[in-house]
Amino acid sequence: MKLLLLGFLFLVGCEKAQEVFVREELLNRPPSESCSECHSRIYDDWTKSRHFFAWVSENFRKESENYTKLKCLPCHAPLQVDELKKPELRREHRSEGVNCVACHFKEETRAMHGPYDVWSPPHPSRRDESYVRAGFCAGCHRETYKEWREARSEKSCQSCHMRVVDYTWIVDKFPFFLLHSRKALHDHSFPSLKAGKRDIKVFFRDGKLEIVNVGIPHNVPTADQGNPRLYVSVRVLYEDGKEREIRRVLSPSSGNALVYLRPYSIRIPNPEGVKGIEVRIERRLAWKRVREKVYEEVILPVRTP
Numbered sequence: 001m002k003l004l005l006l007g008f009l010f011l012v013g014c015e016k017a018q019e020v021f022v023r024e025e026l027l028n029r030p031p032s033e034s035c036s037e038c039h040s041r042i043y044d045d046w047t048k049s050r051h052f053f054a055w056v057s058e059n060f061r062k063e064s065e066n067y068t069k070l071k072c073l074p075c076h077a078p079l080q081v082d083e084l085k086k087p088e089l090r091r092e093h094r095s096e097g098v099n100c101v102a103c104h105f106k107e108e109t110r111a112m113h114g115p116y117d118v119w120s121p122p123h124p125s126r127r128d129e130s131y132v133r134a135g136f137c138a139g140c141h142r143e144t145y146k147e148w149r150e151a152r153s154e155k156s157c158q159s160c161h162m163r164v165v166d167y168t169w170i171v172d173k174f175p176f177f178l179l180h181s182r183k184a185l186h187d188h189s190f191p192s193l194k195a196g197k198r199d200i201k202v203f204f205r206d207g208k209l210e211i212v213n214v215g216i217p218h219n220v221p222t223a224d225q226g227n228p229r230l231y232v233s234v235r236v237l238y239e240d241g242k243e244r245e246i247r248r249v250l251s252p253s254s255g256n257a258l259v260y261l262r263p264y265s266i267r268i269p270n271p272e273g274v275k276g277i278e279v280r281i282e283r284r285l286a287w288k289r290v291r292e293k294v295y296e297e298v299i300l301p302v303r304t305p
Helices: 002-012 014-021 032-037 040-046 058-063 100-104 142-151 157-161
Strands: 111-114 125-127 164-168 183-186 200-205 208-213 229-238 243-250 264-267 274-284 292-299
Touching: 032 040, 032 100, 100 111, 142 157, 200 274, 200 292, 208 274, 243 264
Parallel strands: 111 125
Antiparallel strands: 164 183, 200 208, 208 264, 229 243, 229 274, 274 292
C-alpha cells in the first residue's frame, strides 16, 4: 500500500511525497547504523576505514593524551565537514569517529548532501559539488592538502582514495532503490594506498643516488597527525669487492619526506668505483608496527664511453 501511495504522490509532486515518507530521526544526527538500512554496502566499507576508528584508535588516545588535547579532537569526531573549514567537535556518537552524518548532513539545509541529484523519501537530499573537490578533505587534512596544492595535480583526493568500485544503486533497500538509476559507487574505506615502482624512481648520477616521487601528488609519507615513515636501505657494491651500507629514515616530523617531483639525494662515497647499488624502501604507517616493502631494485652505474 505504501508503495502505491508513494507512486501516486510522486506523480502529484516529489515534495509532498517527501513530507509523507521522511523519517525525522534521520535529521537528528542518528548513529551510522541507521544509514546502513538503505546504504549497507557503503556502511560496510566505512566500518573498515580509518575514519571509523578515528576516535577509538589506541594511537589517537595516546597522542591526544587521553582526549585532553582539545585542538586534536574535532577532526576525529567532527560535527559537520565543510569544504576548506576546520570542523567543530560534536557531542554525540564520538566513538563512531568520522561518521556518515558528519560528512553528509548539513544543519543549514536540514538535508543530506552528496555528489548526486537524487530524490530520497526517508530524508531530503541535496546535490553538492564540493564532494568531488579536494577542498572537502582540507579541513582536517590541511598539511596534505597544502602539499597537493603545491604539486599542481589534476588528481583530487577522491580520485585516489575514493575510487569507483562499482556502478550500482547507492540505495540498496527495497523499494527505494527502484527510484534511482545506477551510479558510480565510490570506495568508502578510504584506503591508504601504497606507492610502488611506478610512483618512485631511483637514479644514480653525478655521485648521488636520487629518489624521486613521480606518482603521488603530495609528500610521501604525509600526515597531519602521527609520524609515518619511509625506511631507505642502500647497499653500495664496489668493483674491488668492498661494500658500504647507508640508511635513511624519511618522515613528516623530520621534514625530509619525498616531495612530488623533487629529488631526495644521498651522496655515494667513491662513486667511480661503484659496481651496483641495491636499494630497498619500506614504509611504516603511523598506526602500524610492521613495515611494508615499497620499492626494491639494483641500480647499475651508467658508464660513459
